[in-house]
Amino acid sequence: MQEKVVIPAAVRAEIETRLANLASEEGARLLMAVESGSRAWGFPSPDSDYDVRFLYVRPRNAYLSLMPPRDVIERPIVDEIDLNGWDIRKALALLLKHNAVLSEWMDSPVRYVVDDPVIGKLSDLATRHFNPRGYAKHYANLGRGAVSRWFNDDGTVSAKRYFYALRPALSVRALRLDPGRRPPMNILPLMEAAQVEQAVVDQIHELIARKAQTREAGNTIQLPSVERLIEDELQRVSEVPERPRDDQFMDEAEALFLQLVNEE
Structure with missing residues (x-):
């Protein structure tokens, strides 16, 4: 939805x-x-x-x-x-x-x-x-770039960079689960397509609510389960099938x- x-x-x-x-x-x-x-x-x-x-x-x-x-x-x-x-x-x-x-x-x-x-x-x-593997490579490159710039100098995490890694990771996951469908653009239907477990969905909603209350470059809380999802999915591009x-x-x-x- x-x-x-x-x-x-x-x-x-x-x-x-x-x-x-x-x-x-x-x-x-x-x-x-x-x-x-x-x-x-x-x-x-x-x-x-x-x-x-x-x-x-x-x-x-x-x-x-x-x-x-x-x-x-x-x-x-x-x-x-x-x-x-x-x-x-x-x-x-x-x-x-x-x-x-x-x-x-x-x-x-x-x-x-x-x-x-x-x-x-x-x-x-x-x-x-469209080639699902090609799209997955595109998203993985975006996500890895965001992860590489994840932490600020003081060890905090920018909310913007968090989401710029999360959305590509969810897109890779959605392509793994249904390679015949282009990933949804908006994060809510994207979470559905990626079949994210409810506990993580709730945490992502909390992140969305926090970002809505802070400036674009503001910091956010760290959520280990969300980070594990991001890091795991960005390494699974090879599981997305290639369209000849x-x-x-x-x-x-x-x-x-x-x-x-x-x-x-």
């Missing part, structure tokens, strides 16, 4: 305005714009940024240019609003490499614009062809890209 993520009306209106202005300035059409980061993951702090992530497509001639524009659009963070998006060609290239970030964006519980129909096709493509490379994946991604661009 996933709790509803509430974005204050004034913040949502400002984000929608900035997205519209950005699209106009860049001459790009937004295909999707969602909330990512800790607010969408289900463990925000009061000072968490609004991590707005989007996909876009440019007019057809941009893809035929000798000097094509950058495949990323980003804006400086202002008033805790962080805008960053990928060109559809970049997104498809990363999808083919089994980068799980795009999978998460497509499953975000918060949408800032109405999804273009191509997003449904993109999601279906990812579901049918399928040339049809590339063919379908190429066809999707060409169809979209030729409509511009």
Whole structure:
């Protein structure tokens, strides 16, 4: 079960305005714009940024240019609003490499614009062809990086780093248990997919409640059972099955890209 993520009306209106202005300035059409980061993951702090992530497509001639524009659009963070998006060609290239970030964006519980129909096709493509082992490697790398920076100089643990290790570990566990399903983005359905025992679920809920009351860089309590889960799962990537490379994946991604661009 996933709790509803509430974005204050004034913040949502400002984000929608900035997205519209950005699209106009860049001459790009937004295909999707969602909330990512800790607010969408289900463990925000009061000072968490609004991590707005989007996909876009440019007019057809941009893809035929000798000097094509950058495949990323980003804006400086202002008033805790962080805008960053990928060109559809970049997104498809990363999808083919089994980068799980795009999978998460497509499953975000918060949408800032109405999804273009191509997003449904993109999601279906990812579901049918993603490599569970590739996703598990992605999450394990994220989790190990967070663990390596776990402790502050005074021996305390940052709540943010705790969660940045926990969510990837749960994703690896979910992939071990059900390699045919892309891991949920939000931590509540992710705990269900990972079949976490109730005592640990209760501790994670306590961590979420604590993080909701402290600043993003604030410290938290250490929970040995949660740490054992993290350390164990990040070492079990080899138990997640590999999906053999399928040339049809590339063919379908190429066809999707060409169809979209030729409509511009």
